[in-house]
Amino acid sequence: MGLITGLLTLPLAPVRGVVWVAEQLYAQARRELDDPATVRRRLAELEEARQSGALSPEEADRQEEELVGRLWEARRTSGGREV
Template sequence: MSKVFIIDNILFAPFKGLWWLAREIYNRAQQELFDEETIQKQLAALQVAYELGNLPRDEFEQQEAMLLDRLRQARAARTLQSPGEEED
């Protein structure tokens, strides 16, 4: 019986590795996408670009709204993950 499990492990190892890799990429992308510090830096860079005249007002407002929405989502996710901790 144990030989069957060994063969199964050998046959499915590439798929398990690929699944692990896909899951890691997804988790890292989510972490980067909803990292509050990164979003705040992007908001600051956006503000500077707008103030220097490198960005039209409508584009600034559109990108700012998107970043603020991501920031709200990141804070909500953080609150759900650690309800006992207070927010800064």
């Protein structure tokens, strides 16, 4: 970046900083959301809720499908390694 470009875009620096922070937060949230350990823990919680009757069978099945899909996606993106 040249001197002139740097001076002209200086007022945008706070915006670029906010965008960078938002991207970092999103990336961290995705890592935590897709973490296999987190998904397995959520599956265990789901099973407990199913057994206690806190969730309807249909809702439990829907959530279970979503969580298993996340596990498969994590396995696929990790190159087939055990996750």
